[in-house]
Amino acid sequence: MAQRVYIADVAAHNGKEVTLKAWLYNKRSSGKLWFLLVRDGTGIIQSVVFKGGVSEETFQACDEMTQESSIELTGTVSEDKRSVGGYELQVSDIKVLQVAQEYPISPKEHGTTFLMDHRHLWLRSSRQHAILRVRHEIVRACREFFDGGGFTLVDAPVFTPNACEGTSTLFDTDYFGSTAYLTQSGQLYMEAGAMAFGKVYCFGPTFRAEKSKTRRHLTEFWMIEPEVAYLDLAGDMDLAEEFVEHIVKSVLKNRSKELEALERDPGLLEKVIRPFPRISYDEACEILRKKDHEFKYGGDFGGTDETIISEAFDKPVMVHRYPAEIKAFYMKNDPDDPSKALCVDMLAPEGYGEIIGGGQREDDLAILQEKIRKHDLPMEAFDWYLDLRKYGSVPHSGFGMGIERAVAWICGLAHVRETIPFPRLMHRLRP
RNA sequence: UCCUCGGUAGCUCAAUCGGCAGUGCGGGUGGCUGUUAACCACUAGGUUGUAGGUUCAAGUCCUACCCGAGGAGCCA
Structure with missing residues (x-):
């Protein structure tokens, strides 16, 4: 069983398999791989999911996940300059707790009134x-x-x-x-x-x-x-x-x-x-x-x-x-x-x-x-x-x-x- | 309480002189093995704040009201 860690602490676990309990912040796909930006309150980390590196169901789940879906990710921490925080997670398994309903706050711009309402x-x-x-x-x-x-x-x-x-x-x-x-x-x-x-x-x-x-x-x-x-x-x-x-x-x-x-x-x-x-x-x-x-x-x-x-x-x-x-x-x-x-x-x-x-x-x-x-x-x-x-x-x-x-x-x-x-x-x- | 500005798709904003209701994001469908608010193609989505008025025709002009933002006064 992989150790559960917080994103703020991943640097101390470089090369090791860990579990993150997080929410999906944003995602990008490129055919046979997904980039999942996840947050857990202590930070944000990019997680990489390769088709073939995970089960068919897990890869399919990435497609169905919406912004702010609650997920547990297991994978190996690796140092990578291409990733914003300097580290990323090479995902081996994902457990979806809930696929979130359509989230009102998108990564793009919003007005103050709308943001204050939310x-x-x-x-x-x-x-x-x-x-x-x-x-x-x-x-x-x-x-x-x-x-x-x-x-x-x-x-x-x-x-x-x-x-x-x-x-x-x-x-x-x-x-x-x-x-x-x-x-x-x-x-x-x-x-x-x-x-x-x-x-x-x-x-x-x-x-x-x-x-x-x-x-x-x-x-x-x-x-x-x-x-x-x-x-x-x-x-x-x-x-x-x-x-x-x-x-x-x-x-x-x-x-x-x-x-x-x-x-x-x-x-x-x-x-x-x-x-x-x-x-x-x-x-x-x-x-x-x-x-x-x-x-x-x-x-x-x-x-x-x-x-x-x-x-x-x-x-x-x-x-x-x-x-x-x-x-x-x-x-x-x-x-x-x-x-x-x-x-x-x-x-x-x-x-x-x-x-x-x-x-x-x-x-x-x-x-x-x-x-x-x-x-x-x-x-x-x-x-x-x-x-x-x-x-x-x-x-x-x-x-x-x-x-x-x-x-x-x-x-x-x-x-x-x-x-x-x-x-x-x-x-x-x-x- | 007073002054100024605003209210159009879930969000952000366009719409020329009053003349077919539009973009980007988000959603949906498809594509892509290294993306950085990814990208490409297609697609659905509207009581234009409310009520009335002028007009052949109103998002656009007029009146009233509602809601919000910025500022004044007052304060930390």
């Missing part, structure tokens, strides 16, 4: 494999960074009782007769975690009901959010740049084949080395002004503004100290200029926009209460949050990074929808 099948394509393996590496590297840095994983709830930044962007659900919202950030809970453990992070899905239709938006996306006690804004920026550098280095080291498959120039990613430029909001506005770009001072940056600012640098840029007015209530004001907030956004290069948002939190009880009032938020909803400022309040900071935007940037993709296995968009809830 996302459950599209995942079998090599390009999607490359993207999702980079995503996996990014997630692994994120966890590695925090786990190795003394952080404790303190995951935040998905159901939340109240809106902390207005209800228009929240999904609501019936929760035994009252309303629960799907979380749009775990941050407030991370602040509680930081006061308990010092350094914490959470990683999970978050939800935004914004009616956004752009290449950078999903209604459900994954965010990793660290929060650290006794950390100021400068320390927060140190942490963010060390974190992003680690992720990019990990992908370059462990997923170079995938980047190559995606035709992503690694040279651009190799420039992502600390320190990253740090500019204030005012300095960012100056960049926009020098480029003769129309922008109203005091407002938040739009997608185009972010692109222009990030194009001034060849690595991620951190923009800090935005006007306090346009930032959330929990941001601490800059003691040197109370009109500014101690916050930071990290903008990815090449126009990929904001991948990180964070900053130092307001730690004074009275000021925080005043801000909640100013933002017209219900004080009673924040009773537990205000407790954190009553019992040993300390300066603390944190940030959140959207995984999908980071994947889109590192892979060089035009849209975030391919960075998550089953994207949720304003007009897409299926499959």
Whole structure:
């Protein structure tokens, strides 16, 4: 009985007889022989079937096999330069588990809508494999960074009782007769975690009901959010740049084949080395002004503004100290200029926009209460949050990074929808 | 919510001034002993998003609606 191996490992079995459990990716015939391209999730290999080298039934079966038919192939691994992977399988026997029905995704071109409708099948394509393996590496590297840095994983709830930044962007659900919202950030809970453990992070899905239709938006996306006690804004920026550098280095080291498959120039990613430029909001506005770009001072940056600012640098840029007015209530004001907030956004290069948002939190009880009032938020909803400022309040900071935007940037993709296995968009809830 | 563009065979797209509904891929049949999204020959496949209107004649022009894509705002 031949040993069952995965396609990724065939090189170690050169000259030996093995069995592959796979699916048919594509096939070509040339009279008395068949070339079967098969995949098993770990790779693709060309298998050669000669008439006379197999039984009459097996040779006939090659003719009847359709794309994505499930098959077990037994044969000898041989090194061959004519084959794309450098190795091929000289087939001696094939067991067909199922002849697949006519498969909708052909090796030729398709439109995005069609492919998204068949996302459950599209995942079998090599390009999607490359993207999702980079995503996996990014997630692994994120966890590695925090786990190795003394952080404790303190995951935040998905159901939340109240809106902390207005209800228009929240999904609501019936929760035994009252309303629960799907979380749009775990941050407030991370602040509680930081006061308990010092350094914490959470990683999970978050939800935004914004009616956004752009290449950078999903209604459900994954965010990793660290929060650290006794950390100021400068320390927060140190942490963010060390974190992003680690992720990019990990992908370059462990997923170079995938980047190559995606035709992503690694040279651009190799420039992502600390320190990253740090500019204030005012300095960012100056960049926009020098480029003769129309922008109203005091407002938040739009997608185009972010692109222009990030194009001034060849690595991620951190923009800090935005006007306090346009930032959330929990941001601490800059003691040197109370009109500014101690916050930071990290903008990815090449126009990929904001991948990180964070900053130092307001730690004074009275000021925080005043801000909640100013933002017209219900004080009673924040009773537990205000407790954190009553019992040993300390300066603390944190940030959140959207995984999908980071994947889109590192892979060089035009849209975030391919960075998550089953994207949720304003007009897409299926499959 | 607003702006722009689009909807024709399973898929990808054509169809000139309003004048016979077409190609490539995929499917089917046949051929080929080294193919690389193989190739060659033949073949089947259509309520042109929906409803109405103009016209001798509508995929094409007009009106309304539905669906989708890109962008704005907002955000990670």
